[in-house]
Amino acid sequence: MSTADAAIPETPWWHTFYGGLQKMGRSLQLPVAVLPAAGILNRLGQPDVFGADGLGWDNLAKVFAAAGGALLDSSLGLPLLFCIGVAIGMAKKADGSTALAAVVGFLVYYAVLHAFPQKCTPPTVLLGNQCVDVKSLKAAAASYQNPGVLGGILMGLLTAWLWVRFHRTRLVDWLGFFNGRRLVPMITALTGLILACLGLWVWPPVGHGLTSFSQWLSDLGAIGSGIFGVANRALLLVGMHQLLNTFVWFQFGDYTKPGTGEVVHGDIPRFLAGDPTAGQFTSGFFPIMMFALPAAAMAIAHSAKPHRRKEIYGLMTSVALTSFVTGITEPIEYSFAYIAPALFALHALLTGASMAVTWGLGVHDGFSFSAGLIDYGLNWGLATKPWLIIPIGLAFAVVYYALFRFVIVHFNLKTPGREDDDQVEDVTKA
Numbered sequence: 456m457s458t459a460d461a462a463i464p465e466t467p468w469w470h471t472f473y474g475g476l477q478k479m480g481r482s483l484q485l486p487v488a489v490l491p492a493a494g495i496l497n498r499l500g501q502p503d504v505f506g507a508d509g510l511g512w513d514n515l516a517k518v519f520a521a522a523g524g525a526l527l528d529s530s531l532g533l534p535l536l537f538c539i540g541v542a543i544g545m546a547k548k549a550d551g552s553t554a555l556a557a558v559v560g561f562l563v564y565y566a567v568l569h570a571f572p573q574k575c576t577p578p579t580v581l582l583g584n585q586c587v588d589v590k591s592l593k594a595a596a597a598s599y600q601n602p603g604v605l606g607g608i609l610m611g612l613l614t615a616w617l618w619v620r621f622h623r624t625r626l627v628d629w630l631g632f633f634n635g636r637r638l639v640p641m642i643t644a645l646t647g648l649i650l651a652c653l654g655l656w657v658w659p660p661v662g663h664g665l666t667s668f669s670q671w672l673s674d675l676g677a678i679g680s681g682i683f684g685v686a687n688r689a690l691l692l693v694g695m696h697q698l699l700n701t702f703v704w705f706q707f708g709d710y711t712k713p714g715t716g717e718v719v720h721g722d723i724p725r726f727l728a729g730d731p732t733a734g735q736f737t738s739g740f741f742p743i744m745m746f747a748l749p750a751a752a753m754a755i756a757h758s759a760k761p762h763r764r765k766e767i768y769g770l771m772t773s774v775a776l777t778s779f780v781t782g783i784t785e786p787i788e789y790s791f792a793y794i795a796p797a798l799f800a801l802h803a804l805l806t807g808a809s810m811a812v813t814w815g816l817g818v819h820d821g822f823s824f825s826a827g828l829i830d831y832g833l834n835w836g837l838a839t840k841p842w843l844i845i846p847i848g849l850a851f852a853v854v855y856y857a858l859f860r861f862v863i864v865h866f867n868l869k870t871p872g873r874e875d876d877d878q879v880e881d882v883t884k885a
Contacts, residue, residue, distance in 0.1 A: 478544070478545060479541070479544075479545065479612075479698065481544060482540060482541045482543070482544025482545050482611075483537070483540065483541065483544075483608075483697035483698070483701065484697065485540035485541075485543065485544055486533075486536040486537045486539070486540035486541075487697065487824070488824075489526060489536055490526075490527075490723070490823045490824050491823050491824040491829075492526065493523050493526035493527050493532075493727075493823060494523070494727055494822070494823020494824065494830070494833070494834075495523070495823070495833065496519050496520075496522045496523030496526070497519070497520060497522075497523025497524060497527060497727045497728075497823075498523070498727070498823075498833055498834065498837070499516070499519040499523075500516045500517065500518070500519035500520025500521070500522070500523055500524075501516070501520070501729065501836070501837070502516070503836050504516070504836070505519060523727075524717070527719070527723075527724045527727060527728075528719075529601075529603050529604070529705065529706060529719055529720040529721055529724055530565075530599075530601050530603065531565060533603070533604050533607070533705055533721075533724070534561070534565075534602075534603055534604050534606055534607030534610075535558070535561055535565075535607060536607070537604050537607040537608050537611060537701075538557050538558075538560075538561045538607035538608070538610045538611040538614070539554050539557045539558065539561075539611065540611065541557075541607075541608050541611030541612055541614075541615065542554065542556070542557035542610075542611040542612075542614040542615045542618070543557075543615075544615075545611065545612060545615035545616075546614070546615035546616075546618045546619055547619055549615070549618065550636075552618070552622065552636035552637075552639060552640075553614065553615070553618045553622075553639075555640055556614050556617070556618055556639040556640040556642075556643040557610065557611055557614040557643070559640040559643050559644050559647070560610050560613065560614050560640075560643030560644060560646055560647035560650075561607060561610050561647060562647070563643075563644045563647035563648050563651070564606065564610055564647035564648070564650050564651045564654075565651075566651075567647070567648055567651035567652065567655075568599055568600055568601070568602075568606075568651045568654060568655065569584075569599050571599070571600070571655055572584060572597035572598065572599055573597065573598045573599060573600065575587075575597065578590065579594075579595070581597060582594075584596065584597050585597060596718075600654060600655050600658050600659065600662075601658075601662075601720075602654050602658050602662065603705065603706040603720060603721075604701055604702070604705045604706055604721075605665075605701065605702060605706065606650075606654060606658075608701065609650065610646075610647060610650060613643070613646050613650065614639075614643050614646075617639055617642050617643055617646060618639050621635075621638055621639050621642060622635055622636050622638075622639055623635055624638055626638070665702050665706075665707075666707065669702060669703055669707040669708075670707075672703075672736075673707075673708070673735060676814065676815070677810075677811040677812070677814045677815035678811060679735070680735050680736060680738075680739060680810040680811055680813075680814040681739075681807035681808060681810045681811030682807065683699075683703065683736050683807075683810060684739055684740075684803075684806040684807040684808075684809065684810030684811070685803050685804060685806065685807035686699055687699055687700065687806070688788075688799075688802060688803035688806045688807075689803050691785075691788065691792075692792055692793075692799065703721075703722055703736050704721055704722050704723045704736065704737070705720070705721035705722075705723060705724065706720050706721050707720070707721060707722065708720060708721065708722065708725055708730075708733070709725075710725040710728055710729075710730035710732075710733065712728050712729070713729075722734065722735060722736045722737055722821065723737065723821055723822070723823065726819070726820075726821030726834075726837065727821065727823065727834075727837070729837060731819060731839060732819070733819065733821060734814075734818075734819035734820050734821045734838070734839075735814055735819075736810075737820065737821045737822055737826065738810070738813040738814060738818045738819060738820045738821070738844075739806070739807075739809040739810030739811070739812065739813040739814065740782070740806070740809070740810070740822075740825070740826035741813070741820055741822075741826040741831055741844045741848065742809045742812075742813065742844055742847045742848035742850075742851045743784075743805070743806050743809050743826070743848075743851065744778050744779075744782045744784050744825065744826040744827055745778070745779050745782075745826065745827060745828060745831065745844070745848050746779075746848030746849055746851055746852040747805065747809070747848065747851040747852050747854070747855040748775070748778045748784050748787045748788070748802075748855070749775035749776075749778055749779050749787075749852070750851075750852035750853070750855045750856040750859075751787065751791075751798075751802070751855045751856065751859045752771040752772075752774055752775040752778070752787050752790075753771060753775065753856060754855070754856045754857075754859035754860040754863065755767065755771055755790065755791065755859065755863065755870045755871055755872070756768045756770075756771040756772070756872065757860060758859075758860055758863040758864055758870060758872070758873060759870075759871065759872025759873060760872055760873060763872045764872065766872070767871050767872035770871065771787075771790075771871070774786040774787045774790070775787065778827070779827060779828055780827050780828045780829060781824075781825060781827040781828075781829060782822065782824065782825025782826045782827030782829075782830065783825060783827070784825075788802070790870070790871055791868075791870050791871075794868065794869055794870055795862075795863070795868040795869075795870060797862065797866070797868075798859060798862060798863070798868070798870075801858055801859075801862070802855075805851065805854065805855065805858075809847070809851055812847060813843070813844065813847060816840070816843055816847070817839060817840055817843075818838075818839065818840045818841070818843050818844060818847075819838060819839035819840070820834065820838040820839070820841050820844065821834060821837070821838070822834065831844065
C-alpha cells in the first residue's frame with residue numbers, strides 16, 4: 456500500500472474542542488490589551504488627579520473620565536471591544552471586513568435589546584427610557600436585559616463563523632455588488648437581530664445563574680477569592696483563564712458612581728470607578744506577580760548548572776523584571792509549567808493563598824491590565840491598604856524561593872539550566 460493510500464487518522468473531537476478553546480483564550484487577549492489605555496484615561500479623570508481634589512482642572516478631568524468610561528462601559532464599550540476582538544481572533548485569515556461585520560451585528564443586537572426596557576419598580580412608571588416617580592418628580596434610567604461582555608463574545612463568535620462561511624460566496628449576477636465580503640455584514644445584521652431576540656428570552660435565567668455563582672464566591676470572602684485564584688492559574692495551563700475571568704472581572708456586581716448616577720459592572724470597572732468594595736478577585740495577584748514569581752525565577756537561575764548559570768541569570772532576570780513591572784507572568788510560568796507540573800501546582804495553590812490573605816487583611820486593589828508595578832502605582836489612590844501588598848509580597852517571595860529551590864534540587868527537575876547537555880540547544884530555541 457502506498458503512502459497516499461494510507462488512511463489519514465481522524466482528529467479526535469476533544470482535540471478539536473480543546474484547540475478551539477485555546478484559540479478562544481488567545482482571542483480574548485486582544486480586547487484585554489486595550490484596558491491599560493482605558494485604565495489610564497479613567498484614572499486621570501478621577502477627582503484626586505485632575506479633578507476637584509487634585510489639580511482642580513474639572514473640565515479636563517471630565518474629558519479623561521468620559522474617554523476612559525467609554526471603553527469601560529459594561530453595556531456598550533467593553534462588549535463591543537470583545538465582540539470585535541473575538542471575531543478577528545477566531546476567523547481564519549480575518550481582515551477589516553471581519554471587524555466591520557462584527558460592529559454591524561453588535562449594533563443591531565444592542566439596539567434591539569434596548570428597545571425593550573425592563574419594568575420599573577413601583578411607584579415609578581416607565582416613560583420613554585426613564586423610570587419616573589410622578590409624585591416626587593424624580594427619574595432614573597430604565598434597565599435592560601444586559602448579557603454584557605458575554606453577549607459581545609457570542610456575537611463575535613457568530614461573526615467569525617459567518618465570515619469564514621460566506622466571505623467568498625458569489626450571488627447571481629444582478630446581485631453581484633453584494634458578493635463575498637460585502638455580503639457578510641448584511642448577514643450579521645440579521646444574526647444580531649435574532650441573537651437579541653433570543654437574549655431577551657434566554658438571558659434572564661442564565662444571567663441569574665452566573666450571578667448566583669459569582670455571588671456565592673463573593674460571599675465566601677477570603678476563601679472565595681482563594682478559590683478564584685487557584686482556578687485562574689490552573690486554567691492558564693490550557694490557555695482558558697480568560698474565560699473564567701470574563702464574567703467576574705467585567706460583569707459581576709454593580710456600583711453607582713456618585714454624582715453621575717452611572718452604573719458600572721464587573722470587579723475591574725467597579726474598582727476603577729471608585730467602588731471601595733471592589734478588588735476581591737484582583738488584589739491577591741499583586742504579591743504574586745510583583746514579588747513571588749520574580750523570586751521563583753531567581754530560584755530557577757540559582758539552581759542551574761554552574762556552567763549555564765550566567766546564561767540563565769540573564770534570561771530569568773529579564774522575565775522577572777517583566778513580571779514585576781508589567782504583571783506579564785507567562786514567560787516565567789511557562790518556563791516550568793510543563794517541565795515541572797508539581798511546581799505549577801504549588802504556584803496555583805500559593806496564588807489562591809495570596810488572594811485569600813490579601814482579601815482577609817482588607818486589601819482592596821485592582822488593575823486595568825495586570826498586577827504589576829505600573830498598575831500598582833497608578834491606582835494607589837483608589838486602593839485600600841495598598842501598602843500591605845509590599846510586606847505580603849516579600850513574604851510570598853521568601854516562600855516561593857525556598858520551595859522552588861528545594862523542589863528543583865531535591866527532585867532534580869529539569870528546569871532551565873538543568874537540562875541534559877544534548878537537550879540544551881533545543882530548549883534554548885524553544
